[in-house]
Amino acid sequence: MQAAPAQQRQRMRAAFEKQNKQTRQIATRLHSMPRAQNIASGIMPDMTKGNWSQTPASSNVVAPRGFGYYDAFEHPPDSVATHMSIGPCTPIVGTTVCTQELVTKAPMNLTSGSDGGAKLLVVAPSVAATQATLYQCSNFNPTDPITGTVYTSPQLNLDPPTEAIPSRCSLRIRNWTQEVGVGGIVRVLRATTGFALSLGCTDYPTTTNQELADFMQDIRSHARTRTYGGEELRRTHQKNCSVVDQSRATRFEKWSERLTCPTTYTTAEPAFTPILILFEPFIAAVSGASVGNTYEVNIRSQFLGHYAQGTMLANMAIDPPSDISNISKYRDHEEAKGSAFEVVTNAIKHGASWTWNHRNEVARSGYAAWKFLTPYVRAARPLAIAA
16 A cells, blocks of 8 residues: 555555455354254254244254145144135044054965955045055955955044045054064055045945955056165154145035945045055064064044034134145145155154244134245245155
8 A cells, every 4th residue: 555656545445444344244244153053963953942033045054854734743724725715614633543453464375376465555635534444355365355444533533524625634654563573565655546445335346355466566566656664664754645636625525424435435536645555465473473563654634624504613614825826836845755755753843843933924714814825935945845
């Protein structure tokens, strides 16, 4: 500056002062940047400390990555939006626990040569108390009818609506066999087309052992099928259903428990994707005895229902918001996950407080229902990223 001409010194001084000011601002920002917490690996920090108000562009906080809009375990039934306006209805939720008969068994070759020892669990949010059915071959004769176990929700059995549409359905699966006996193979396929497996009714012919064995083989050879070992499923895994027929997902259907074949009706014309879980034959030798692997599947189903006028649940009806573009984004995101399971970890457990922390953004009942849309999409985007 001393060597510069007098007329340039003032401009140079202003430039240097501006540079020094910017340097001080950067140092201040670095000093105030949130620091990572020293916690055990795999456990998410407590997200109730205001981290959700920060954006990825202004902080180094990583939001817990959950299972998105269609996660029925983390979102309440009244936080849904529909593809189009459907009018007042009552959000309801039911839980179905599948344990009976969910034990792998030894191979059983039919006389035709097909393997009939596998068990097939079909999970679908039917407009009925029945939310899942387990199908298996009854014996070695290919032409004999199959057997099955129907799983229902006590809540949906107790007080069903007159008609309803499904809004969410998620399942969690875990292999709780003792460690020395864990093994086998489980295949998962989120189906995108209807199919008919019948335990015997007037609407559809009874499925035979050979037909079920052929259907199981189709699942094994499907390009979207994902395969897991029994030891992998000792940790709880989750899968969400997604919309497969948008017109049926916004059209109220009579509570189909009144039909003669509710489980077949649901899978033949689904609104949400049925999830097929194929438990391959497996027997382990434990302490000199032959035992199979035992699984538990927990299903959470949500619906928007119509109840008789004047009843208490009819008086609790809300007018859910509708938004085509955002619901389409949620659906596309869920479809992109394919048939893969997602591991339920401690990070997801810490993220369970998301709904409470954002209770003013996820509108309930008829109060400012439009608030569900833009604020929710902006805040929930980190949560909706697949784990």
